[in-house]
Amino acid sequence: MKPFRKYWAFARVACGEARSHRGELYARGLFFALILAVFAALWRAVGEAGLPLAARPERLVWYLAVTEWVLLSAPLRHLEIQEDVRRGDVACQLCRPVAYPRALLAQCLGMLVVRASFLGVVAFSAAALYTRELPAWSALVLVVPFGLLAALVLAELYLILGLVAFWLRDATPLYWVCGKLTFILGGLMLPLELYPRWLQVLAACTPFPSLLAGPAGFLLHGATHVGALALHLVFWALALFGILEFVFWRATRVLQLSGG
Amino acid sequence: MKTLAIARFCWALFRTNLRSVTALRGSFLLSMTFMALNNTTFFVFWWLLFGRIGSLRGWHVQDVELLFGISAAGFGLMQATLGGAMHLARFVDDGSLEPMMVQPKPTLLYALGCRSQASGFGDMASGFVFMILSGYVSWSDAPRALLCVLVSCVAFTAVCVALGSLAFWIKKSETLSRQLLDIVITFSLYPEPLFDGGLKLLLFTLVPAGFVSYLPAEVVRGAGPVALCLMLGGCALLCAASLRVFRAGLRRYAGGSRFGVFG
Numbered sequence: 001m002k003p004f005r006k007y008w009a010f011a012r013v014a015c016g017e018a019r020s021h022r023g024e025l026y027a028r029g030l031f032f033a034l035i036l037a038v039f040a041a042l043w044r045a046v047g048e049a050g051l052p053l054a055a056r057p058e059r060l061v062w063y064l065a066v067t068e069w070v071l072l073s074a075p076l077r078h079l080e081i082q083e084d085v086r087r088g089d090v091a092c093q094l095c096r097p098v099a100y101p102r103a104l105l106a107q108c109l110g111m112l113v114v115r116a117s118f119l120g121v122v123a124f125s126a127a128a129l130y131t132r133e134l135p136a137w138s139a140l141v142l143v144v145p146f147g148l149l150a151a152l153v154l155a156e157l158y159l160i161l162g163l164v165a166f167w168l169r170d171a172t173p174l175y176w177v178c179g180k181l182t183f184i185l186g187g188l189m190l191p192l193e194l195y196p197r198w199l200q201v202l203a204a205c206t207p208f209p210s211l212l213a214g215p216a217g218f219l220l221h222g223a224t225h226v227g228a229l230a231l232h233l234v235f236w237a238l239a240l241f242g243i244l245e246f247v248f249w250r251a252t253r254v255l256q257l258s259g260g
Numbered sequence: 261m262k263t264l265a266i267a268r269f270c271w272a273l274f275r276t277n278l279r280s281v282t283a284l285r286g287s288f289l290l291s292m293t294f295m296a297l298n299n300t301t302f303f304v305f306w307w308l309l310f311g312r313i314g315s316l317r318g319w320h321v322q323d324v325e326l327l328f329g330i331s332a333a334g335f336g337l338m339q340a341t342l343g344g345a346m347h348l349a350r351f352v353d354d355g356s357l358e359p360m361m362v363q364p365k366p367t368l369l370y371a372l373g374c375r376s377q378a379s380g381f382g383d384m385a386s387g388f389v390f391m392i393l394s395g396y397v398s399w400s401d402a403p404r405a406l407l408c409v410l411v412s413c414v415a416f417t418a419v420c421v422a423l424g425s426l427a428f429w430i431k432k433s434e435t436l437s438r439q440l441l442d443i444v445i446t447f448s449l450y451p452e453p454l455f456d457g458g459l460k461l462l463l464f465t466l467v468p469a470g471f472v473s474y475l476p477a478e479v480v481r482g483a484g485p486v487a488l489c490l491m492l493g494g495c496a497l498l499c500a501a502s503l504r505v506f507r508a509g510l511r512r513y514a515g516g517s518r519f520g521v522f523g
Binding site for chain 1: 287291295297301309312314317435440446447455
């Protein structure tokens, strides 16, 4: 357990830091509640126009509450890594007796705990308020652990993007692309069943559906895919962790080659 | 004379920024292209939805294309020409505003014009493409459409100034103001008929998405002089209010702690 103690400290500090940035947290919550208000209105209107899906508009608001909860809970650490690389501060981080990517992951975990708890309350209260109904408790119980794991996998993805800044200096364009892939292939706003067949097949080859549509799907289809989703998420968590370590290893090589 | 001098100064600022932002041509083109791609990807949602339902409370996909186009072009124009507006909160927080305060021209002008974002050009390009795709903009309507984009840009800038000025009262409020701006942007991209009652009132007051996109889109679609007057009047009011907030904040500004040179 001893090797994990230092990472636990990173997670605790990040947790405290996230708690102290209350303004950001509240603004995020407000943004979230308003997004849900927009979509509650949108799905009502779509319902009037004849919803082409075997789900009621209220269920779709709950679906969006979960997908947005996962998305907004994942800390955007890539921005800070990018700034560290640009300013050269990363050199101070590298000489610490901790593995940089693991420390980053621990920080993400700490921030995630605070954000996910607060935004979870906002998401579920706002969705309940707009739809005036609650989904089945059995579905909600599944959504929480799977959503948290999905947010952690998403955080891993952002960390990899941040490390790419060692080469590109500015990884923002890559983040935009990743964000939009999450948006489309993850089924952020629309369940994947509404997509054309070829897009559904394409989405299935990426981690994105397991991150958003997967956990939110429990509210639409019930607990039909628990085992498969758990496998997918664990697979992507491990795969992305491996990629994270590899990218960091390559990045330090580049740093040494260019003279540090 | 004074107005002319300020206009000349603005032009010089813009040219300098343009040279600076295009100095790294590869990076400029990459940011621009990715932003245009980003906007197109966002629109996939609407294409998929309207492909299934046809129309939404009288709005068709062309109407949403126009709304999105005006928002993107207006926001892009702001980022390209007055890109400092997005960073106002940081300037206040870290003291970058101080060197601007001792310059001969108005402080806000320096703060707004000191940056240009490459992604803004991508926003602008994709915005114009969406406006053309909507079918509402022909050659004869082009001046009116350009006026509407300009109004949208000014309204976005006013919103950014008001939100950025929060930093005069609230410390480290950059993320807060960015997220509040995101709310305005988000509302400006969804069809107005979706909202009613209190939410609609909110869209023309606290979250002024109405002046940023709804009214300009109405005017491009051929609404009468009343809508035009409302758009121009609302935008002027918004500017006056944000200027007032900025001035009030500047009066109580105690300075940051940053050493630096400017010029």
